[in-house]
Amino acid sequence: MEQFMLYNNSLEGNLPDTLANMKIDQSESSRNKLNGSIAALCSSSSFLSFDVTDNAFDHEIPSQLGNSPSLERLRLGNNQFTGPIPETLGNISELSLLDVSGNSLTGPIPAELSSCKKLAHIDLNNNFLSALGKLGKLYELRLSQNGFDGDIPFELGQLQNLQSILDLSYNNLSGQIPASIGTLTKLEALDLSHNQLVGEVPSPVAGMISLGKLNLSYNNLQGKLSKQLSHWPAEAFAGNLHLCGSPLGKCSVRRQQSGPSESAVVVIAAICTLSAIALLIFGAASLLKHKQEVFRKASEVNCLYSSSSSHAQRRLLFPNGSVKPDFKWKDIMEATKNLSNEFVIGSGGSGIIYKAELSMGETVAVKKILYKDDLMANKSFTREIKTLGRIRHRHLVKLMGYCSNKGAGSNLLIYEYMENGSVWDWIHQQPATSKKKSLDWEARLKIAVGLAQGVEYLHHDCVPKIIHRDIKSSNVLLDSNMEAHLGDFGLAKAINENYESNTESNTWFAGSFGYIAPEYAYSLKATEKSDVYSMGIVLIELVSGKMPTDASFGMEMDMVRWVETHIEMQDSKRDELIDSALKPLISGEECAVFQVLEIALQCTKTSPAERPSSRQACEQLLHVFNHRMAEFEKTNIDSYST
Template sequence: MTKLSIYFPKLQPLISLFFLIFIPFNVISQSVEAERTILLKLKQQLDNPPAIQSWNASSSPCSWTGINCTQGSVTAVSLRNMTIKVKIPPTICDLKNLNVLDLSYNYIPGEFPKLLYNCSKLQHLNLSMNYFVGPIPDDIERLSTLLYLDVSGNNFSGDIPPSIGRLPELRELHLDGNEFHNATFPEEIGNLSNLEHLAMAYNGFAPMKIPDRFSQLKRLKYLWMTETNLIGEIPEGIADLSSLEWLDLAENKLEGSIPSRLLMLKNLTNLYLFHNKLSGEIPRPVEALNLVEIDLGMNTLTGTIPEEFGKMQNLVFFSLFWNQLTGEVPVGLSQPPALKVFRIFNNNLSGILPPEFGIHSKLEAFEVSSNQFTGQLPENLCAGGVLLGVVAFSNNLSGQIPASLGNCSTLRTVQLQNNHFSGEIPPALWTTINLESLMLGNNLFSGELPSKLAWNLTRVEINNNKFSGQIPTGIGSWSNLTVFQASNNLLSGEIPKEITYLSKLITLLLDGNQLSGELPTNTVSWISLTTLDLSGNQLTGQIPASIGSLPDLLNLDLSDNQFYGKIPAKIGNLRLTSLNLSSNKLSGKIPDEFDNLAYENSFLNNSHLCADNRVLNLPDCSSTLHQPQKLSSKYLPLVLALAVVVTIVSVILTLFKFRDYREKKYLATWKLTTFQRLDFTEVNILPSLTDNNLIGSGGSGKVYKIGINGSGGFVAVKRIWNKQKLDHKLEKEFKAEVEILGSIRHANIVKLLCCISSENSNLLVYEYMENESLYMWLHGKKRRTSSGTEMNSVLDWPRRLQIAVGAAQGLCYMHHDCSPPIIHRDVKSSNILLDSEFKARIADFGLAKMQTRQGEPHTMSAVAGSFGYLAPEYAYTTKVNEKIDVYSFGVVLLELVTGREANRGNENTSLAEWAWQRYSEERPLVELFDLEINDPCYLDEMTTVCKLGLACTSTAPSSRPSMKEVLHLLQRCGPQEIFEVKKSGREVDVAPLLRSPTYISSYKEIKRGSEEDDGYLVYSV
């Protein structure tokens, strides 16, 4: 008691209140000042990251970005994704009440920061997605207060120390995605009695069994050990984990049977055991009736499907594909009210498909292909109104297609090929609004082709059926079609000229029909066509010379028709891998390019063809062809002189007549908008837009190479134009390209110099890339660049890797450094341009979109992109994010490694599908590599890039790495001198889900760190 209170006893309550309020406030004020000083020092030691510029000496730390306080003291520091590139300074532990520290998604180097041992109250530590290296320290148990530890997505290596099992309070442990190659993990993890969440996925541990001691983790709810090189059997003790809700042991080498008690865990909701070597029968899930998702695909399970699965009221996702199951599908499996995805393809199942599928639940995917089912397709698959795909090919199904599928507006793919279906296609099915692929080959369908198709339909396969009648003139409206296979039907009449309007066609197969008449002559719109087969018809007339102008044509078969006349010389310019003009009535000399043994069977049964070199078994042209009469030499000078005079007079008159008009009217209609400092104007560009300067064309316009007078340099000019007025779609592409390229600057993104626009034409002027596109170098062999330089036969591996890194840097900038992020949507090798030093530039931003908010999926109005590069989710949803670019870039990586084109893995699959199929067969990756660059010195690098390409083309977007992760890994591959950054980063191994051969796949992936669950049901076509 103070002296004041003795003399003035009535003041005692006020004095006590003063001590209770003002003295603690003073202490807190001093604490805030000290912590502000500590944090400002920390900011300086971290090189002042831009994201924390709000930290200043005039405000309370509790209001700063990334800082949380409790009772006025700093208790949490979150510096997530703030581009920190320096080591953690010891200053951080001067915050005495710190219990949460999140440093994830940065570039922090060095070994595990032992200085954090001084943070005496630390409970939550997140170091994920950084550049940490070296081992987990043996004395890790000194962080004894930890409840949460996340070191995922780094480069930690070596054995995980047993001391990690001496963190008594630990609730969550994340070790996934590091470099514990051929290392071990300790059974002492089983001592963590409070552990609820254990993530060890994507680590190449030495082959190890699941420790028996793991059965002691009685509180464990989540166990994620995908692709950790597990061997042996699943221990029976795993069924003792009574709290277990999520078990993911996928992509390992587990064998033996599934423990019988595993499916008796009452709390189990998610079970993923796919892609192992499990055998035996599936245990009866008597108790595990709370299962939401179960995936046992890609094993060697036998026996029948237990009927108890039909009793699971919460079942959403059911997958048993690629096993050896027999018997019928239990009727009860059609009845769970929550069922959305049903996948049992590639088994030996038989019988009739339960007709109640779709009645009791809102099905989204129904995949039963490659079995032995008979009877009809269930009538009510789309009763719930959300069906996305029906995949039932390669069965013995019969009857007609249910009419209800034609009224299914959500439907995106129907694949019923290789069955015994008959009758006509429901008329409404052809025009179902969202349908993208219709694959009905090898059935008994009949009827005529429709005049209209669904606006977004890209793939129609009706080969080997009984379709009849003419190809409708309305085929010109099938504008998005990329694949049309109608071989071996009863189609008749002429091929309408409207078919040449289909500019996106890649494959056109009309062979084995009864088509007649002449071929349409204007085929120049087929700029993407790679395969044209019209053999086995009754076509006549001459072969159109315009076929020789198709830039991507690889396979041409016009055999067994009645074509006559000469073979157009332009066809010799094509880089054909197969050519068949046999059994026609052709005459004259074959193009010199085909006069070699590679085409010895291309001209059979054409009695009037000849060749000069007689390498082929054809007559000598000099003895068979009648030479045309030449103009008499005495008249030749007179004719030439007259022609010159007429030409000069015409030119002079034209120049005088239109000079004023061109200068005053024409040039005045053009508007120049600059984005860089220029040494030219529109006057230098417009007169040079001639065919002589044309170097390429695409779906949105023509591209010209134009010299700039005086500077000696060149620019590339893309002209987006239409005869009357700009198409709305092209106008949107033009505005997108101007908006994006006009506002961003990066060394690996093509530089937009200016745009020149008028009422009916838009010009985009870019820096000129001397070595054109990556596609030309990978797939355009024996060609010349527009500058006249002859291309080498191959790009060596170091240069390919350099190109990959450069392109990744451009995309990484777009995704992670632009605000808002930019999605390109059309990443492909032809849109990766190369300068004189083969440095890569990302080009063609006509389809690109800026996201409204970072992290949110972007809704696209229509499918964009190119066949072979399209991300799977495009087939089922218009809500996409930057992971669609990651998928496309993964295809580019596979192109670089394999030398194959994106749409040609083999004759039936895309490159990504082919690569995944080979990988699933566990064949050595070296078998995929381009033989022309298969140098033993680079095998490790090529293997890493190949795996990265597979990871990027994972079916589930959440399984794909980000472009930041892709770039980090690529930068670690090559020699140090190639790159400006040090060789450090996170290795992203192959994603856990093997691509579905049925073109529909789904998988649920939990993201690392503190990010939210990305949800389930990601589909592909």
């Protein structure tokens, strides 16, 4: 057994002991009424995902879960687990998401979790945990409704990748809000409400430029709020009786009983004089610096080697990652002969892509986007940096860095080079050399699964969720092992469900003709189901070898209708759905081909509500892939036995 799928039923009772010692890669038992221990399900050491959320499981979390180093997503939320979080979870090197919210867990958060270098999402809400511990470099941290007391750790300010939310609400935290929290410049939501915090609101908190949601209500904070906090609603500070200033009520002013003494006046006058002199010196220095800046502005070059921040310049953004800080504008220009057309390898929705073989022996892909006024004014450039800079997945293209040269009028995004080009190249383009062979069915099915896993990650495991909006075969790139990587995030849009999101992306058209969902064409409103539709078109391409706009469909029919009409036919007409390059298919493959087409038709339903989610489509494709491999192995065994 490789998959254990029981999700979204009304199953009751305990798990059978017969599950012990089975090799399971994916376990999905969420949204049932199962209870008892999950120990029988945890004996496998090859888990990739494990989900038992929304059940009534109890006992302690089995330490055996730490025996699966490849486990990426561990979801145990909304059960009745007790006891501590197992220290063995720190052994899961690939762990990226941990959700144990809504249980009755106790004790500290184990320091061993800091060994999980890829751990980006932690949800520990609604437990009885007692100490924060060391949590490493996170993107999201939810710790509300626990038993945390004492001061907020100063070390939280070191979580510089924290972006989605820091939630410490409904605890018993005391002391002052550490000023170090104000250094979390990427943080979009901060909730410290319903604690016993005291003192003033630190001025660095007012300067958190990315913050879109703030809740400091129902503490014991006091003093006057900074003017920089006046734009927040009063509800953000409600329940702090000794806090005043806009947006709360005015602060009362007490009259001085007597004026300042003569000596105090002398001291104040001296200080004012010295301050005026210092200001004059500072102003002169600033003016000189400004003139120097204007003089060299035309030839300004900025290079960064990752992309999770839009505010810093000339510094490493992922110092402990795999980024190599040796890209230079000059090297890229030399490698591409100043971005000559002979090095063009493709184009995306927002720019031209070049191949650059750098002098240090590394080959990268470089996307050129025209510079518009300021580095962050170019929306496609900014969007791709913000999107790719914070996500990491084996089936999403890796952004290695970016450069901007205002004098040259260009922005450059630097990607990991995909040496086998795009799926479109392999299916539709005549091979440039005889070395390039056509894709067999096993390779195409593997690509389909990889694409689905990448889209599933964007829709279900990113916070906030991401809609790609331009899924097509030319954006599915292949590495040296023919693994699929979804790229070109210049049109991607993040969905923010907690507070007002950017609506700019709904006001202009995004996508590629033939891949666009019908509802998007007239509403210009993209959803996850729009991406699912586009993915379904790519699945049809992989099977049929035809472009979505193939002339053979005629004027009255599109690709989806063509598949619907032919799949019900018999013999040769039905076989027209299969790319001639795939024939002849070996035993078991033809069945898999039509199963993929059926999934594709589900993904391309006219009504978005009738389409599966990307997670459901991914699970269906994985089932086809695993079943196809089983059939292939069975065929081989049968051939040897005859």
